[in-house]
Amino acid sequence: xxxxxxxxxxxSLSPGERATLSCRAxxxxxxxxxxxxxxxxxxxxxxxxxxxxxxxxxDRFSGSGSGTDFTLTIxxxxxxxxxxxxxxxxxxxxxxTFGQGTRLENK
Amino acid sequence: xxxxxxxxxxxxQPGGSLRLSCAASGxxxxxxxxxxxxxxxxxxxEWASVIYSGGSTDYADSVKGxxxxxxxNSKNTVSLQMNSLRAEDTAVYYCARGGxxxxxxxxxxxWGQGTMVTVSS
Numbered sequence: 001x002x003x004x005x006x007x008x009x010x011x012s013l014s015p016g017e018r019a020t021l022s023c024r025a026x027x028x029x030x031x032x033x034x035x036x037x038x039x040x041x042x043x044x045x046x047x048x049x050x051x052x053x054x055x056x057x058x059d060r061f062s063g064s065g066s067g068t069d070f071t072l073t074i075x076x077x078x079x080x081x082x083x084x085x086x087x088x089x090x091x092x093x094x095x096x097t098f099g100q101g102t103r104l105e106n107k
Numbered sequence: 108x109x110x111x112x113x114x115x116x117x118x119x120q121p122g123g124s125l126r127l128s129c130a131a132s133g134x135x136x137x138x139x140x141x142x143x144x145x146x147x148x149x150x151x152x153e154w155a156s157v158i159y160s161g162g163s164t165d166y167a168d169s170v171k172g173x174x175x176x177x178x179x180n181s182k183n184t185v186s187l188q189m190n191s192l193r194a195e196d197t198a199v200y201y202c203a204r205g206g207x208x209x210x211x212x213x214x215x216x217x218w219g220q221g222t223m224v225t226v227s228s
């Protein structure tokens with residue numbers, strides 16, 4: 001079983017600050033995505049392939065990492081960025097695994 | 108407009124069955140990998156099943172042997188047949204499209220609004 005561990009569980013920051021979210025895999029992963037989910041809404045794809053931004057995603061969102069350690073960075077937080085963020089490993093067996101999520105809250 | 112719309116969620120008793128449907132528009136489901144992801148109340152995302160563009164299927168261990176994913180190319184829909192339902196299957200079920208390349212095409216770029224399944228007596 002492949003486990004994705006996201007840290008921190010909750011991150012308290014203010015608009016304008018930089019956010020750094022971590023995702024660590026129990027086994028090396030070639031493909032990693034990041035999603036944003038707001039209350040009552042479906043998840044939205046932000047990053048795929050560890051570092052490629054999905055269509056329409058602002059460039060303040062960036063992804064990096066390889067192997068077992070991945071990072072989502074939001075360079076300057078906007079009020080609409082406060083949400084829950086999930087990482088997802090895809091490819092291999094099992095084909096899809098999600099992390100438990102990081103809640104980004106407005107301080 | 109490219110979108111997917113789920114339907115079929117309901118209240119069902121433990122041991123019962125339910126069939127969810129996902130209607131796609133703006134693309135053909137047979138050309139994409141299509142998945143079901145669920146989210147229990149107040150919890151995180153859990154992958155349940157996927158049907159690949161080639162027609163093969165995969166399931167999470169938690170639903171294997173109880174759930175069956177299929178597609179109807181003529182109706183451009185994907186379905187999830189859920190049998191032997193348990194309380195722990197209670198969740199919002201999302202249909203999602205694997206739409207980005209390169210790679211295994213399992214990063215989900217289009218999601219539906221979700222349909223609620225409640226398993227309770």
